[in-house]
Amino acid sequence: MTSVAPESDIRRHELAEFLRSRRERITPEQVGLVRGPRRRTPGLRREEVAQLSAVGVTWYTWLEQAREIQVSAQVLDALARALLLDSSERRHLFSLAGSADPAPNTPCPSVTPALRAMLDRLDPLPACVQNSRYDILAYNATYARLLVDLDRLEPAERNCVWLAFTNPQWQAAVVDMPDVHRLLAAKLRASMADHLAEPAWKTLLARLEAASPEFREVWARHEVVGPGGKEKYIRNAHVGLLHLMHTDLWLGPAAGPRLVTYVPQDEETRLRLERLYALAPVPA
Known part of the structure; x- marks a missing residue:
């Protein structure tokens, strides 16, 4: 009877082989090191990768030996930089390690041109x-003006939790804001459990705690709520009260990106969404 190795073992060995192959293709000169006269190792030595990544030599050696050790997102980020990985190789590294990439401003691979076209076709439904982390990665014309004018915001500001706790226009549009504050903080805490050490998550948390006493208060309750849809009322500044059903369509694992849509729950809301879409500027 043939036994099958556990998936974790397969991943560790794939990761080890991938790291070894990337290490062996890089010359010392590419990373600012001096090539000694007696060098026989193809590419970099393990101790050189460890030095460039600021990790222990023994620990890195165990990683290439596929030993069962924990690898943080910060270490993976350092290894990716030390080994000069391109974007595809970096995604592969984090995928093999079963970790989310913490690099800020990394384009989401799920937001493809086809998905952006689908967002546009969903108009006048906000999507x-x-x-x-509740970053808004892409949106259509109706969603752009559903709660606040997203086009006027810097990309770093386009985060639902940040806007809910710091943006007066967003807050004025949301009915039952105190309940929404509690729900968002609880959802963020539940999502963050898998990303506690990642820089982008820690940065968002620090910004929220520094900017909002309300956030500090609800965050201290340690409430958690899983993801899911919800019936919502939104007071849109342009067309009035909207009665909507918020739904999520996951584009990958539950911890990954999702398509969020708002479906009208009555005829008046449907008509108002059409008027809201009509206010969108005509593309040049």
């Missing part, structure tokens, strides 16, 4: 793509 966007969010990640598990």
Whole structure:
């Protein structure tokens, strides 16, 4: 009877082989090191990768030996930089390690041109793509003006939790804001459990705690709520009260990006969404 190796073992060995192959293709000169006269190792030595990544030599050696050790996102980020990985190789590294890439401003691979076209075709239904940190990665014309004028915001500001706790226009549009504050903080805490050490998550948390006493208060309750849809009322500044059903369509694992849509729950809301879409500027 043939036994099958556990998936974790397969991943560790694939990761080890991938790291070894990337290490062996890089010359010392590419990373600012001096090539000694007696060098026989193809590419970099393990101790050189460890030095460039600021990790222990023994620990890195165990990683290439596929030993069962924990690898943080920060270490993976350092290894990716030390080994000069391109974007595809970097995604592969994090995928093999079973970790989310913490690099800020990394384009979401799920927001493809086809998905952006689908967002546009969903108009006048408001729709966007969010990640598990509640960053708004892409959106259509109706969603752009559903709660606040997203086009006027810097990309770093386009985060639902940040806007809910710091943006007066967003807050004025949301009915039952105190309940929404509690729900968003609880959802963020539940999502963050898998990303506690990742820089982008820690940065968002620090910004929220520094900017909002309300956030600090609800965050201290340690409430958690899983992802899911919800019936919502939104007071849109342009067309009035909207009665909507918020739904999520996951584009990958539950911790990954999702397509968020808002479906009208009555005829008046449907007509008002059409008027809201009509206010969108005509593309040049």
